[in-house]
Amino acid sequence: MQTDLEMLSNQLRAARKAARHLVTCDLATRNNTLLKIATTLRANAALILSENAADVALLSDDDPRKDRLLLTPSRVNALADAVEAVTRLPEVLEEELEHRVMPSGIEVSRIRVPLGAIGCIYEARPNVTVDVATLCLRTGNAVVLKGGREADRTNRVLVALMRAVLVEQGLPEAAVTLLPPTHEAAEALMTAEGLIDALIPRGSARLIRAVREKARVPVIETGAGVCHIYVHADADVVQAAQIIANAKTRRVSVCNALDCLLVHRALANQVDALLAPCREQGVGVHEAPEDWGTEWLSMNLSLRIVDSLDDALDHIDAYGSGHSEAILTRDEVAAKRFCREVDAACVYVNTPTSFTDGGEFGLGAEVGISTQKLHARGPMGLAALTTSKWIIRSNGALRAK
DSSP states (O other): OOOHHHHHHHHHHHHHHHHHHHTTOOHHHHHHHHHHHHHHHHHTHHHHHHHHHHHHTTSOTTOTHHHHHOOOHHHHHHHHHHHHHHHTSOOOTTOEEEEEEOTTSOEEEEEEEEOOEEEEEESSOHHHHHHHHHHHHHTTOEEEEEOOGGGHHHHHHHHHHHHHHHHHTTOOGGGEEEOOSSHHHHHHHHTOTTTOSEEEEESOHHHHHHHHHHOSSOBOOBOOOOEEEEEOTTOOHHHHHHHHHHHHHSOTTSTTSEEEEEEEGGGGGGHHHHHHHHHHTTOEEEOOGGGTTOOOOSSEEEEEEESSHHHHHHHHHHHOOSSEEEEEOSOHHHHHHHHHHOOSSEEEESSOGGGOSTTTTTOOSOSOEEOSSSSOOEEOOSGGGEEEEEEEEOSSOOOOO
């Protein structure tokens, strides 16, 4: 009888083998598989919702994970729509990135290729299960998923449906693998040297920090968003109030939601007007310094009055997470300076941070929002799941001594 460790090892090895098979699949095969997955999700919406309801019932109403976990008929349909949208995106594999002929007689080109086997550790987000699997399959990558215990039933039915399509299409079902929602599975994935080419954690700052500290495979950090909006002295207060409300209240449990509002002292007497739409929707406002740097994931917001653009930039540098930051201003010089100096993946001018999303950026579904600077930054679409390979040809060229 297999031990849990042996079973996990076999799953990882099978995924690695599946990645080698996917390299041989042409675009038509990959897209047809995704279209079939979308059809299957819609056809099995009732089953998906039933399993999801069982997961959701275990969370309390005030748990910020509940909204992320919850699926509705419209959300299931949106998942299928996102899968179909990915099939309409341009092909990225084998795209020629560089090409030159050298004096030595060699012809050198660099092309885009799959990363291989990608791991993803995430929490109560069943949409991630489909989004990540979809983008990985579209780019010829196998994916190993390790979701949270809270979404286990939902994840299992989603993966079972996708694997059935893979088998039907003649592809290895291990191309989409779901590990058990256990600490042992997470450890196995984080230490799968030689089997996992990149590991993407999605979830809380605590989860991402744990993966970064324990992983022995390459990690692409995503997710944790402590997002700010700075209201400059000359901002349009009416417009700013609507932008702030959209950034805060559109969906409070997501990483692009506003966490801290910085207001120039010249507009201190306009704070009530700036926050009126938020307060009408029940947002609590916190002005204590110990709350700065909090990712609220709820109907709460930090507030600080600052003396200048410099103070706002210093605050964001100290408390931001490199995710999404915004300035509201009619001063183009201030806007350009903010865009240049803020260290974040996405920087906004007179626009809410709620737009940080692969779909809104025209990338289709996203694997996550990278807050690091190497390889990928911001919403990660198809290109972010590839690496490059050098191809060198000649007619028998020999290198001189």
